[in-house]
Amino acid sequence: MTPIMQIRDLSVGYASRRAVGLAVTSVNLDVEKGEILGVVGESGCGKTTLAVALLGLIESPGVIQSGSVQLRLADDKLVDLVGLAPRPLRQIRWKEIAYIPQGSMSALNPVLRVRQQMTDTLVQHGLSKAEAIERARWALNLVSLDAAVLDKYPHELSGGMNQRVAIATAVTMQPAILVADEPTTALDVVTQRSILQELVKIRDQFGTTIIVISHDMGVMAQVVDRMAVMYAGRIAELGLVLNIFDAPLHPYTQKLIGSIPKDTGQHLEGLEGEAPSLWAYPPGCRFHPRCSLATAICREQTPELREIISGQYAACHHCD
Numbered sequence: 001m002t003p004i005m006q007i008r009d010l011s012v013g014y015a016s017r018r019a020v021g022l023a024v025t026s027v028n029l030d031v032e033k034g035e036i037l038g039v040v041g042e043s044g045c046g047k048t049t050l051a052v053a054l055l056g057l058i059e060s061p062g063v064i065q066s067g068s069v070q071l072r073l074a075d076d077k078l079v080d081l082v083g084l085a086p087r088p089l090r091q092i093r094w095k096e097i098a099y100i101p102q103g104s105m106s107a108l109n110p111v112l113r114v115r116q117q118m119t120d121t122l123v124q125h126g127l128s129k130a131e132a133i134e135r136a137r138w139a140l141n142l143v144s145l146d147a148a149v150l151d152k153y154p155h156e157l158s159g160g161m162n163q164r165v166a167i168a169t170a171v172t173m174q175p176a177i178l179v180a181d182e183p184t185t186a187l188d189v190v191t192q193r194s195i196l197q198e199l200v201k202i203r204d205q206f207g208t209t210i211i212v213i214s215h216d217m218g219v220m221a222q223v224v225d226r227m228a229v230m231y232a233g234r235i236a237e238l239g240l241v242l243n244i245f246d247a248p249l250h251p252y253t254q255k256l257i258g259s260i261p262k263d264t265g266q267h268l269e270g271l272e273g274e275a276p277s278l279w280a281y282p283p284g285c286r287f288h289p290r291c292s293l294a295t296a297i298c299r300e301q302t303p304e305l306r307e308i309i310s311g312q313y314a315a316c317h318h319c320d
C-alpha cells in the first residue's frame with residue numbers, strides 16, 4: 001500500500017536562550033490510507049508536539065530541527081508540510097488534513113456561537129454563507145448532534161457535545177486525514193466510548209485516515225488499528241494494536257499495558273519513576289533509568305526502531 005503520509009527523521013524542539021530541547025526525536029512513520037493510527041505515551045512525551053508538526057503548524061519557540069512530513073494529496077502529488085509557506089498550507093488544511101486540538105472545550109471560542117465557529121473557515125474556503133450553514137448542519141448530524149446546537153455557545157453544551165462540535169468542525173471539508181489530540185480526555189467513560197465510535201464511523205463512511213493521540217491505553221484498545229508507543233520523544237514500539245496487546249516487545253510498552261487497571265480498562269497510572277525532561281535525556285536508551293532489563297549497552301547506545309517480528313517494531317537492545 002502507498003502511505004498517505006511519510007514522516008522521516010522528524011525532530012522538533014523548543015528553543016531556550018541557550019539550546020534547543022527536542023520534544024520529538026528522529027521519528028520515522030508511515031501512515032496508511034484509511035487506517036486509525038494511535039499515538040500513545042505518558043504526558044510530556046511529545047504527542048502534541050508531533051501532532052502540531054504533522055499539521056505544519058510549529059511556531060516559535062518550537063523549531064523543526066530536521067526531517068520531513070510528506071503528505072500525499074488527492075491528486076497523488078506529494079507535499080512536504082515542513083517549511084511549507086502559510087498560503088499553500090492554508091489550502092491544504094481542512095481539505096486534506098484537519099486537526100481536532102487537545103482540550104476542545106478551551107479550543108472553542110467562548111464568545112462565539114457554534115454557528116460562527118463552524119462556518120467561518122468554510123466561508124474562508126470560498127463557500128457562500130448558506131452553503132457553509134448547510135455543511136455545518138450535515139457535519140453536526142454526522143456526529144449525532146441536532147442542528148439546534150448551531151445557536152448555542154460552548155458553555156451551554158456538555159463536554160461531550162463540545163467534543164462532537166470540534167469533530168464536526170474538523171470534518172466539514174471532508175479531509176483525507178484527521179488528527180485528533182486527546183479526543184476523550186476529561187470525559188466520562190460512556191461519553192468516551194461514543195466519541196470514539198463517531199471517529200470509527202467517519203473512517204468507515206469516508207475512508208478518512210485518522211491519527212488518534214492519547215495518554216490512555218484503553219482508548220488505543222477500543223479504536224485503533226495500529227499504534228505507535230512514544231517514550232521521551234522517540235517511538236519505542238510500533239505495530240498492530242492486537243499484536244502489541246497480545247505480546248508487547250518493548251519493556252516500556254509492557255509496563256504501560258501492565259498498568260491498566262483490570263476493572264475499568266481505563267487510564268494509565270502507577271508507572272514507577274519519572275519520564276526525563278527534554279533538557280536532560282539520559283544517554284543511550286532514554287528509558288534505561290526506569291528499565292529493569294538495562295545493561296551497559298543500553299546506557300551507551302541509542303537503540304534504533306527495527307522490525308523484530310513481522311510488522312512489529314521496537315527500539316530496544318534486548319527485546320528479541
Ligand SMILES: Nc1ncnc2c1ncn2[C@@H]1O[C@H](COP(=O)(O)OP(=O)(O)O)[C@@H](O)[C@H]1O
Nearest residue numbers: 014023042043044045046047048049050061278
Ligand atoms: N511551548 C513550549 N515551550 C517549551 N517546551 C514545551 C512547549 N510545549 C511543550 N513543551 C515541552 O515539550 C515536551 C512535550 O510536550 P507535548 O508535546 O505537549 O507532550 P504530550 O502531548 O505528550 O503531553 C514537554 O516536556 C513539554 O514541557
Ligand code: SF4
Nearest residue numbers: 285288291298316317
Ligand atoms: S534498550 Fe535496554 S534500557 Fe532500553 S528498553 Fe531495551 S532493555 Fe530497557
Ligand SMILES: [Mg+2]
Nearest residue numbers: 047048049102
Ligand atoms: Mg498533549
